[in-house]
Amino acid sequence: EAGVAQSPRYKIIEKRQSVAFWCNPISGHATLYWYQQILGQGPKLLIQFQNNGVVDDSQLPKDRFSAERLKGVDSTLKIQPAKLEDSAVYLCASSFGLGETQYFGPGTRLLVL
Amino acid sequence: KNEVEQSPQNLTAQEGEFITINCSYSVGISALHWLQQHPGGGIVSLFMLSSGKKKHGRLIATINIQEKHSSLHITASHPRDSAVYICAVSPGGSNYKLTFGKGTLLTVNP
Numbered sequence: 001e002a003g004v005a006q007s008p009r010y011k012i013i014e015k016r017q018s019v020a021f022w023c024n025p026i027s028g029h030a031t032l033y034w035y036q037q038i039l040g041q042g043p044k045l046l047i048q049f050q051n052n053g054v055v056d057d058s059q060l061p062k063d064r065f066s067a068e069r070l071k072g073v074d075s076t077l078k079i080q081p082a083k084l085e086d087s088a089v090y091l092c093a094s095s096f097g098l099g100e101t102q103y104f105g106p107g108t109r110l111l112v113l
Numbered sequence: 114k115n116e117v118e119q120s121p122q123n124l125t126a127q128e129g130e131f132i133t134i135n136c137s138y139s140v141g142i143s144a145l146h147w148l149q150q151h152p153g154g155g156i157v158s159l160f161m162l163s164s165g166k167k168k169h170g171r172l173i174a175t176i177n178i179q180e181k182h183s184s185l186h187i188t189a190s191h192p193r194d195s196a197v198y199i200c201a202v203s204p205g206g207s208n209y210k211l212t213f214g215k216g217t218l219l220t221v222n223p
Contacts, residue, residue, distance in 0.1 A: 004155075042117075042199055042213030043156070056210055091156065099143070099209045104156035 002026065004105035006092050012111045018080040021108045025073065025094030031055075033102060034067055034077050035091040043091055049075065050098065082112045116140050117214040119200050125220045132187040134217045136200030139181065146211065147174050147185050148199040156199070159185070190221045 005024040013019050025032050030051050035043035046065065047057040052072040060067070064083070069075040079086055089109050093102040118137045126132055136145070147159040160167050160174040162183075167174050171190075176183040187194055197216040203209050 040215065042201070042215050043211075044213075045210055048210070093156075099203065101158050101161055102146075102211070103158065104148075106155040109153075 004092055004094050004103055006090075006105035006108055008108055009106060010109045010111075012113065013082055014113050015084055016081040018078065019082055019110065020079075021077045021090050021092075021110075023075045023077070023092030023094075023105060025075070025092070026103055029094035029096055029103070030072070031095045031098055031100070032069055032075050033091075033093040033095075034075070035093065037089045037091055037107070039088070046077070055098070079110075082110075084112050086110060087112045116212050117200055117202055119198075119214040119217050121217060122215070123218045123220075125222065126190050128191055128221055128223050130190050130221075132185075132190050132194070132219065132221075134185045134198050134200075134219070136183045136185070136214060137181060138183075138200075138202050138212075140202065140204055140212070142202040142204060144203050145176055145183050146201040146203070147183075148201060150197040150199060150216065152196075159198075187219075192221045192223050195220050 007022050032049045034046045037043040046060045047067045048055040049069045052069050067077045089107040091107045092105045095102045116139050120135045144163045146161050148156045150156045171188045173186040197218050199216040200214040201211040
């Protein structure tokens with residue numbers, strides 16, 4: 001069974017630039033999560049989808065972050081414009097349903113200069 | 114104060130030693146998760162438990178709901194066990210959002 005795929009694995013940009021991350025969840029998983037993990041901290045949930053609907057985006061900085069999962073499968077997370085404090089690993093995870101075990105992708109490591 | 118506290122923050126052991134990592138939480142939960150994160154890698158879910166004990170190979174996870182405490186044990190530790198171990202809790206009810214601890218960095222020396 002293929003795992004959660006993410007791309008790119010690494011990205012370096014300058015502040016005020018835009019960046020987008022892509023996630024392909026495990027086939028059949030209805031629930032998809034985006035997390036931000038700052039160095040030395042645990043992951044923080046940014047947004048959670050159930051199929052193509054948003055379940056929780058309470059911690060998403062909506063002035064600069066956006067995410068979509070239009071067809072209920074792949075998802076993209078965008079930052080526009082990026083700030084220095086956005087430097088982090090962005091993790092995508094998926095689960096069969098709400099409350100089920102989450103499977104994490106390898107993450108995208110973002111460095112904002 | 115974080116809702117999920119882990120101890121120790123850093124742990125160095127010699128190969129073969131018995132390892133214990135602790136997790137305390139302050140909220141009611143429906144489940145507690147132990148996760149493993151290798152440097153530069155993604156996160157792997159090790160255990161999800163709501164009571165008692167679970168064992169998988171050399172890993173054992175226990176939880177005491179009354180004391181709001183869980184432990185992750187590694188028997189006969191090996192250098193490949195070196196990783197960050199993260200405890201996370203899900204509050205329950207209709208709220209499945211995980212709250213994560215900061216993680217414990219384990220280094221096992223040969």
